[in-house]
Amino acid sequence: MEKIVIEGKTKLKGEVTISGAKNAAVAILPATILVNGVCTIDNIPDISDIKIYCDILEKIGVKIKKIEKNTLQIDTRNITSVEAPLDLTSKFRASYYLTGALLGRCKHAIVGMPGGCKLGARPMDQHIKAFEALGAKVETEQGKIEVKAKKLKGNSIYLDIVSVGATINAMLSAVLADGLSTIENAAKEPHIVDLANFLNKMGANIIGAGTDRIRIQGVKELKNEGTYSVVPDQIEAGTFMLAAVATRGDITIKNCITKHLEPITAKIIEMGAEVEDLGGDAIRVSCAKRPNKANVKTLPYPGFPTDLQPQMGVVMAIANGTSVISESIWDSRFQYAEELNKMGAKITANGKVAVFEGVDKLVGAPVFASDLRAGAALVIAGIVAEGTTQVYNVQHIDRGYENIEEKFAKLGAKITRVKEI
Ligand code: EPZ
Numbered sequence: 001m002e003k004i005v006i007e008g009k010t011k012l013k014g015e016v017t018i019s020g021a022k023n024a025a026v027a028i029l030p031a032t033i034l035v036n037g038v039c040t041i042d043n044i045p046d047i048s049d050i051k052i053y054c055d056i057l058e059k060i061g062v063k064i065k066k067i068e069k070n071t072l073q074i075d076t077r078n079i080t081s082v083e084a085p086l087d088l089t090s091k092f093r094a095s096y097y098l099t100g101a102l103l104g105r106c107k108h109a110i111v112g113m114p115g116g117c118k119l120g121a122r123p124m125d126q127h128i129k130a131f132e133a134l135g136a137k138v139e140t141e142q143g144k145i146e147v148k149a150k151k152l153k154g155n156s157i158y159l160d161i162v163s164v165g166a167t168i169n170a171m172l173s174a175v176l177a178d179g180l181s182t183i184e185n186a187a188k189e190p191h192i193v194d195l196a197n198f199l200n201k202m203g204a205n206i207i208g209a210g211t212d213r214i215r216i217q218g219v220k221e222l223k224n225e226g227t228y229s230v231v232p233d234q235i236e237a238g239t240f241m242l243a244a245v246a247t248r249g250d251i252t253i254k255n256c257i258t259k260h261l262e263p264i265t266a267k268i269i270e271m272g273a274e275v276e277d278l279g280g281d282a283i284r285v286s287c288a289k290r291p292n293k294a295n296v297k298t299l300p301y302p303g304f305p306t307d308l309q310p311q312m313g314v315v316m317a318i319a320n321g322t323s324v325i326s327e328s329i330w331d332s333r334f335q336y337a338e339e340l341n342k343m344g345a346k347i348t349a350n351g352k353v354a355v356f357e358g359v360d361k362l363v364g365a366p367v368f369a370s371d372l373r374a375g376a377a378l379v380i381a382g383i384v385a386e387g388t389t390q391v392y393n394v395q396h397i398d399r400g401y402e403n404i405e406e407k408f409a410k411l412g413a414k415i416t417r418v419k420e421i
Contacts, residue, residue, distance in 0.1 A: 004391040004405055006382030007414035008364050012249035014411045018237045018256045019045040019402040020070065020230035024191035026094035027168045028198045028230060029053045032074045033062070033101040034175055035202045035222040042071045042229040045402045048395070049092050056088045056095065060102075079106060086112025086143050092399065096127065096145075096165060100172030103136055103147045110146045118371060119330035126159050126166035133157045134177050154179030154218050162187050162300040167214070168195060175204045177218040186214045189301040190260045194231040201228055232281070234260040235307045235373075236401060241265070241285045242311040243380045243408070245273045246318065250286035251411060258283050263304045267312070270294050271319065293321030293358060298328050310336045310377035316356035317345035318384060323356040335370035336377050342367055343385050364389040372400045379404065383413045392420070 020043035029050070032039050044050055046069055054064050054072070061080030065073040082102050089095035089112035102109035114122075124145070128138045133156070136149040154177045157170050167187040174181035186192070188210050196209030203224045205217040237256040244251040245268050258265075258277050265275045265283075271294045273287040294316070298306040306329040316323035317340050327333045334349035341347055342365045346357040364387035369375030375397035382389030391397075394417070397404055405415045 001420040002394050002417050003420050004379060004382070004394050004397070005416050005418055006364070006379065006389045006391070008382055008385040008387060008389060010247060010383050010413050012243055012247045012251055012383065012408070012411040012413060015252045015254055016240050016407050016411060017254045018232045018240070019043070021045070021191055021194065021233040021235070022047060022049060022400045023094070023164070023189070023235070024194040025050055025230045026053060027097055027191060027195045028228070029057065029074070030097040030101040031172060031195060031199060032076050033079065033098075033105050034172065034199070035076055035225070036105075037077060037223050037225040038073060038075045039202065039225060040067065040071065040073045040227040042227055043232070044070050044072055044230055045233065046070060047400055047402050048398045049094065049400060052088060052091050053094070056084050056098065059088070060084060082106045082108045083110040084112060088112070089114055093122070093165070096124065097168055097172060099127070099131070099145055099147055100169035103131060103149065103173045104152070104176045107149045107152065108147070110144055112144050119333050126161060126163045127169045129159070130157045130166055130170035130183070131173055134173055134181065136173070152177035154181040154216070156182045156184065159183065159185040164189055164192065167192055171195060171199070171206065171214065171216060174216040174218065175199055175206070176221065179218055181216045181218070183214040183216070184212065186212050187300055188212060190231055190234050190257070198228045201226060232256050235305060237261055237283075238264045238305065238308040239311050239376050239380070239401075241268060241283070242308065242315055243383065244285040245271065245287040245291055246315045246380050246384050248287050248289070249411070250284070252278065252282055252284045254282045256281055256283055263302055264308060267294060267296060267304060271315065291315050291319045293319045293323040295324045297326040300329070306330055306333060307373050309333055310373045311380055313337065313340065313347070313354070313356065314377050314380045314384065317347060317359065317381070318362060319356070319358040321358055323358065325354050325356070327352045336374035339367040339374070339378055340381055343381055343389070361386055363387055366390045366392065369393040369396045372396050376401060376404070379408065379415070383408065383415070
């Protein structure tokens with residue numbers, strides 16, 4: 001086991017380059033199953049969720065060659081099994097995309113129930129609704145989901161709630177179905193658009209991704225072999241934007257899509273930060289004074305992302321005045337509040353609402369990451385705080401951030417990773 005140790009009170013300054021988006025890559029990797037051929041995928045983040053995904057894909061016959069650190073060549077011509085084992089699928093959430101991808105290609109999938117961050121109830125009823133709408137029979141028992149169809153037929157799928165995962169699974173299972181499918185009340189996140197771009201490049205016929213109505217005209221096969229580059233990670237970019245504000249630093253964030261960052265940009269400007277769009281793919285964020293209080297409600301894209309809520313919580317913990325966060329996506333995303341309180345924050349979390357009474361300073365302490373984004377928030381808090389912070393459970397952080405301590409160290413943070421004794 002490892003921990004991250006931070007000597008704090010550093011104003012972060014300099015440039016950071018954003019990696020490819022975790023939540024796009026974990027959808028595109030299984031989507032390659034729909035392509036009966038060889039794809040080269042570039043800008044894949046070097047994170048543990050991707051390593052586990054590759055292990056699962058190899059177990060079902062996919063051949064994967066690492067061409068470079070962030071480039072994989074994926075050969076899906078010979079799928080040997082439609083069963084993905086529970087011991088691997090339970091390690092992360094996005095394993096549930098294997099269900100849609102295997103159903104689409106093989107008309108049969110047996111996939112162990114997914115794991116992932118413990119953020120409250122994470123049901124799959126909307127995914128199941130989509131599979132059934134296309135004609136599949138679904139059974140969930142003994143910790144796995146089995147979906148089977150003689151053939152898949154396009155249909156209208158109306159999602160009761162906006163779900164990223166259900167939108168992606170509906171897309172994956174509809175791409176090779178007969179006829180037209182429409183997904184109404186679809187999620188609009190950048191990774192949905194990125195998946196549609198990848199599939200279209202491989203020969204799919206998807207329009208409307210990024211709106212709440214996605215139309216998928218089924219095609220017989222996907223076979224355009226080629227290279228695709230994963231979109232930059234909106235959440236990683238937002239993490240560094242919020243780190244700049246929390247530390248009253250000045251960071252230029254490269255390889256990002258500024259449009260995707262608008263919900264964060266608007267909020268941090270309201271809190272007193274300066275944001276400069278440097279054109280192309282870079283943005284500069286600085287904050288010369290203590291940030292102002294603000295209120296945030298997390299919402300599906302283009303609302304303020306839940307995956308940046310804990311990092312925003314650090315900014316609010318040291319802001320001038322009292323701020324409130326209402327979490328509308330997950331039941332249990334304030335587990336980091338107790339850890340920040342160990343560092344001197346004054347946060348009262350009650351269910352899906354937390355009140356942040358801003359304090360002058362945080363003080364280093366041993367803290368425990370409960371999940372991926374909580375872990376990133378605690379790292380930022382450690383850089384803000386006086387003294388030494390030790391962040392435990394770093395395996396959560398490694399699931400979604402490539403080289404987190406190297407990137408922060410390059411910005412001036414005194415941060416190291418050490419083996420726990
Ligand atoms: C994705 O999770 C992301 N994960 C999460 O990121 C992110 O927090 C979430 O979307 C919201 O943006 C991946 O992309 C791998 P949902 P997902 O289906 O797809 C309810 C991170 O830190 N729901 O959009 O699982 C659900 O309980 C991770 O990178 C149902 O009720 O989220 C939640 O309240 C954490 N029934 C809401 O919908 C369903 O069938 C949104 O969930 C599906 C979901």
